[in-house]
Amino acid sequence: xxxxxxxxxxxxxxxxxxxPLMDRVLAGTGGTFPQWVALTLTAANxxxxxxxxLIARLAGALQIDDTAADAVIGELADEQLLQAGSxxxxxxxxxGRERHAAIRAAIDQIAAQLFAEIPADDEATTRRVLTTxxxxxxxxxxxx
Amino acid sequence: xxxxxxxxxxxxxxxxxxxxAILARQLAGTGLTEPQWVTLTLTxxxxxxxxxxxxxxxxxxxxxxxxxxxxxxxxxxxxxxxxQVPDGDGLPVKVTDAGEQLHGAIRGAVTQITQRxxxxxxxEDLATAGRVLSTVLARADAELAAA
Numbered sequence: 185x186x187x188x189x190x191x192x193x194x195x196x197x198x199x200x201x202x203x204p205l206m207d208r209v210l211a212g213t214g215g216t217f218p219q220w221v222a223l224t225l226t227a228a229n230x231x232x233x234x235x236x237x238l239i240a241r242l243a244g245a246l247q248i249d250d251t252a253a254d255a256v257i258g259e260l261a262d263e264q265l266l267q268a269g270s271x272x273x274x275x276x277x278x279x280g281r282e283r284h285a286a287i288r289a290a291i292d293q294i295a296a297q298l299f300a301e302i303p304a305d306d307e308a309t310t311r312r313v314l315t316t317x318x319x320x321x322x323x324x325x326x327x328x
Numbered sequence: 329x330x331x332x333x334x335x336x337x338x339x340x341x342x343x344x345x346x347x348x349a350i351l352a353r354q355l356a357g358t359g360l361t362e363p364q365w366v367t368l369t370l371t372x373x374x375x376x377x378x379x380x381x382x383x384x385x386x387x388x389x390x391x392x393x394x395x396x397x398x399x400x401x402x403x404x405x406x407x408x409x410x411x412q413v414p415d416g417d418g419l420p421v422k423v424t425d426a427g428e429q430l431h432g433a434i435r436g437a438v439t440q441i442t443q444r445x446x447x448x449x450x451x452e453d454l455a456t457a458g459r460v461l462s463t464v465l466a467r468a469d470a471e472l473a474a475a
Binding site: 190191192193194195196197198199200201202203204205221224245246247294297298299300302306307309310311312313314315316317318320321322324325328 | 342369444
C-alpha cells in the first residue's frame with residue numbers, strides 16, 4: 185500500500201470527484217456552477233445583497249475576476265432568477281428561490297450519502313481545518 | 329438536523345481553489361501545468377514500478393480525465409525529458425534525474441507553504457480531516473463509477 189496522500193492531494197482529488205457529481209445535479213436542475221454559487225451567496229444574505237458586494241464575494245469564492253463575476257449575475261438577471269430590489273441591490277425572484285431550493289435539495293441528497301455515518305465531531309473538525317486552510321491561503325494570495 | 333446539510337461541498341471546493349491558485353504560482357516559471365505536475369508526482373510516488381498503461385490509469389483516476397489524455401500528459405513529460413517511457417510494452421516508466429530535481433524543487437516550495445497553512449494545527453485534527461476526505465472521496469468515486 186502506498187502511504188496516504190498528503191492533505192493537498194486529497195483535497196484536490198476530492199474536489200475533482202465532487203465536481204462531476206455537481207455537474208450531474210445541475211444537468212437535472214438547470215444552471216451553471218457559477219450561477220449556483222451566486223444564488224447561494226444571495227440567499228445567504230437574506231432579502232437581498234448590494235450588487236458590488238455580491239460581485240466581490242462571487243469573485244472570491246470562484247477565484248475569478250470582477251468582470252466575470254458580474255457577467256454571472258447578468259446571466260441570472262436575464263433569466264429572471266435574480267431581480268433588482270433597488271437600483272444597487274439584487275434579490276432572488278420567486279423563480280430564483282425555486283431554482284436554489286431544487287439544487288440545494290439535490291445536493292443534500294448526495295451529501296447525505298457521501299457523509300453517511302461519519303461522526304459529527306469528525307465532520308466539524310474537517311470543516312474547521314479546511315476553513316482555516318482556505319482563509320490562510322486566501323490571505324497569502326492577497327498578500328503577494 | 330443533518331450536518332451534511334451544513335457541510336456540503338462548498339468548503340472543499342473553496343479550499344481546493346485557493347490551494348490551486350497557490351500551486352499555480354509555484355508552477356509558473358517551471359513550464360509545468362497542474363495536470364503535468366500531478367502526473368510527475370504520481371510517477372515519482374510509483375517509484376518506477378508502473379508501466380505506461382498502469383501509470384495512465386492512475387493519472388486518469390486522479391485527474392478525472394480519459395486514459396488517452398493521461399497518456400498525453402505522460403508523453404509531454406517524456407518530451408520534456410522529465411520521465412523516461414521505455415519502448416517495450418509493460419516496462420516501467422521512470423523519472424529522469426531532471427524530473428527528480430524539478431519535482432524536488434516544487435515539492436520543497438509547496439511544503440514550505442503548506443507548513444505555513446497548517447503546520448501549527450493539531451496533528452490529530454489533520455489526520456481526522458484526511459480520513460474524512462478519503463471516505464468522501466471513495467464514496468464519490470463509487471457514485472461516479474456506478475452511473
